[in-house]
Amino acid sequence: MFSRGRDKWEALCTICKAGTYVSVANKGCGDLETHIVTAKHRDAVRGGEGSSKLTDFFVQPGKTEDAAHAAEGAFAFHTVKHHHSYRSMDCTSALLKRTFTDSANVKKFSSARTKTEAIVYGVLAPHSVDTTLEALQDIPYLGIATDGSNHGAVKIFPIMVQYFDWKQGGVQSKLIEVKDTPDETAETIAQYLIETLRKNQLTEKCIAFTGDNCNTNFGGVRRDEGGRNVFANLKRILQNKTLIGVGCPAHILNNCVHHGADTLDVEIENILFKIYQYFHIYTVHTESLKEYCEFVDIQYRTLLSHTKTRWLSLFPGIHRLLQMFPALKAFFLSQEKPPVAIKKFFENEFSEIYLWHMHSLMIVFHEHIEDMEKENNSVVEVSNILHSVHNVLQERKENNFMSIKVKELLAQKRKDGHDQDCNQFCAAVNGLYTACLQYLDKWMTPMAEFSPFMWMDLSETPDWNDVETCIKYLREKGVQTDDVKCFDQFTNLKKFAERSNSDGEFKGKQVHRMWTEYFERAKTVQNHSELLKIAQFVFALPSHNANVERVFSLMQSQWTKERNQLSVDSVKGLLLVQYNFKNITCKDFHAYLLNDRKLLGKISSSAKYAWAEKEGTEEDD
Known part of the structure; x- marks a missing residue:
């Protein structure tokens, strides 16, 4: 409030100004206190509060611009992190300016949808790949993984790499490329993988390829290295005889259940799907079922869907069906023309017993698949999990294991005179265990390489x-x-x-x-x-393909019906940022940007718009 005066005992009052000097030669700070309570000083204070300073209308260069660019980058990251539409930034940018009128950073903030998308694809996405490639310079080995997923008529293939960097916490899984391909042939997929490796100078570091166990990838359980599958093509084109093929063990467990269930007289998976579809979009069916739930005194619960490609959907689907079984049975058997397959299922005296037995079996598979799908598992862990499942099934087969609930239901059926049907059920249980073990024995053979x-x-x-x-x-x-x-x-x-x-x-x-x-x-x-x-x-050997499936889940969250005009390149930018920075919060990412002047320079540069000029992409409402 005071600045230097005409001599060492005086001070100029910067509030009153107009040559108002205050001497402290007599009372020291008491002289200052006396001046502050004068009418002239109080009027000057009130006048200063009601007027704006000239500097309020200008933004100082330097740190303020860096802060504004960091804010633009952080909001772009926030938009991707939380699956917001780029269009939402039209509103966000205007709202910030209206809300924080006294903020110098907000005055410089200008990032609506076009700029936000350019920051994501033109700056943050390439940066996520560049940081991965920089880290890989000191890493000798990596594994590569891919799979395909349809989005309408477009087939999307992400490419992921896995490597071990103990200085960064251990196993690292990163997304380095996302591309659509004209077809799904082994030759096309292999060429796409090789082009990506060569473009990023990673060919010599690649020691393994991971995908699901379909014939396109590996040519079957025997790894047909002379065939036309992806693995064989990679080895042949790269001239890498030591390349290791790792089939997805979670896929093995999932298929093992389906293989075993196919031996049963009751088609449980098919019935789950049909019952779900019967109630899925028909309110009148659902309301009628609720009345049956009240009649048999059980709580109504929404039925769950199941598909063979969803590894963890069978167990909760069976569990929910058992919870609703009395009401569902009463409902379908009372209908005049129910679906024939569903009617036969509920007319079968042993349907509920089959469900309870599959329920006890699925507990084993469900828990092991969940454990296996952890993001940074190694081939050591997944091998142990496969052997654990095999041991459990072997013990169950040797002891012809059935849960107490199943045994109680069987005992009642024997009392009702169904001895022959009970014996057939026991034989089916043994056949189920045998089929699962035979499937595991066959598909665990390639995993023996990692012993x-x-x-x-x-x-x-x-x-x-x-x-x-x-x-x-x-x-x-x-x-x-x-x-x-x-x-x-x-x-x-x-x-x-x-x-x-x-x-x-x-x-x-x-x-x-x-x-x-x-x-x-x-x-x-x-x-x-x-x-x-x-x-x-x-630890460079990818232990499963679940991480690629995680990318597909992110893709479905971003590429929705409301955002149906996103280009593949735009989706690529979203996925690269979302996956490669998955462990960082929006707040921490803002701090990360502030500490990287080079990255801030790219955010402010017009070069980030180059990709959009080529693609001409837009996003609808």
């Missing part, structure tokens, strides 16, 4: 013989490991594992996080260099 790595789960103190077997396997794949150095490093690992075995929190971690913790505790890279080579190879 040299099973010691890496550190569930027990590792043995050098196991590590030596692992080193020999890697040498066959062209990975040279110094066994002498590795042995010395192994002794440290052994001590680490022995100390950690009593730590329950450590034992509950994913395998890659156990190894990340070990590398973090090592004093220097020389203390774990050879073990790191092993870890980087093993």
Whole structure:
């Protein structure tokens, strides 16, 4: 409020101005207090509050512009993160200016739909790929995965890479490309993968390909390497004889259930679908069912859909059907012309028993598939899960296991004189277990290739013989490991594992996080260099294709009926940002932008519009 006066005892009042000096030679601060309560000073204060300063009408360059560009980037990220339409930024931009009129940053903020989309596709999406490629410069191995999904007449193929970077927390899964292809042939898919690897200079680092277990990808369980499948084409064109093919184990478990269910007399999956469709869009059917629920005194619950391509939908579908079974049975058997298949199902005295048995079986598969689909699982973990399912099924078959509920229902049927039908049911149960085991035995065979790595789960103190077997396997794949150095490093690992075995929190971690913790505790890279080579190879192997399915889920959330005119390139930008920055909040992303002047420069540059000029894309309301 005061600035330097004419001598050391005076101060100029910047509020009163007009040459108003206050001397503090007599009373010191008391002189200042006396001046503040004068009428002239109070009038000057009131006048200053009611007028605007000239600087309020101008925005200072420098930090304010950086802050505005960071805000534009953060709001673009926020739009993608929360599945908002680009059109919403027309309103957001105007609303911010109207709401925060005293903010210098908002005065510089100008990012409606066109600019927001340009920031996403022209800046943030390429940046997400660039950061991945930069990280991969120091990473020797990666695995690649893809799958296809239809959006209308367009077939979309995302390409993902997986690698191990202990400095960044362990296994990293990143999306590097999204493209539509003219067809789904093995040659087209393989060529697309190779072009992407070569464009990003990743060909020499690629050690594995992962996809679902369809013939297009692998040519069947025997891995027809001389055929025309994707895996065979990759090996042939890349001239990489050591390329590893990893079929999706979650897909194996899902198909195993279907294979076993097909042996039963009752088509449970088909019935689930038909019952759901009967009530799905027909309010009159649903209201009538609610009356039957009241009559049999059970709570009405919405029926659940199931399709064979949804790995986790069968168990909740069966569970809901059992909850509603008395009402559904009474409803359909009272209809004049119900669907024939549904009528036969409820007329069958053993339908409910089949449902209860499948329910007990699906508990095993559902829990194991959920455990298997964790984002950063390794081939070590998924192999253990497959063996766990196999062991459970083997025990059930040997003991002809049936739940107590099933046994109680069977006992009642025997009392009612249905001994022969009960015996047939018991035989069907045994056949179900046999079919599941045979399917698993066949499709688990390719997973046996990863047996040299099973010691890496550190569930027990590792043995050098196991590590030596692992080193020999890697040498066959062209990975040279110094066994002498590795042995010395192994002794440290052994001590680490022995100390950690009593730590329950450590034992509950994913395998890659156990190894990340070990590398973090090592004093220097020389203390774990050879073990790191092993870890980087093993954890670069994608253990399933569920991460690609996660990208498809994101795609469905973004590419909706309301946003049906998005181009493939625009969707690509959305997916790259959404997936590659999935672990960062909008608030943290804003801070991230503020610390990257180069990225802020790209947000402010007009070069970000170049892609839109070529594509000419628009988004409807």
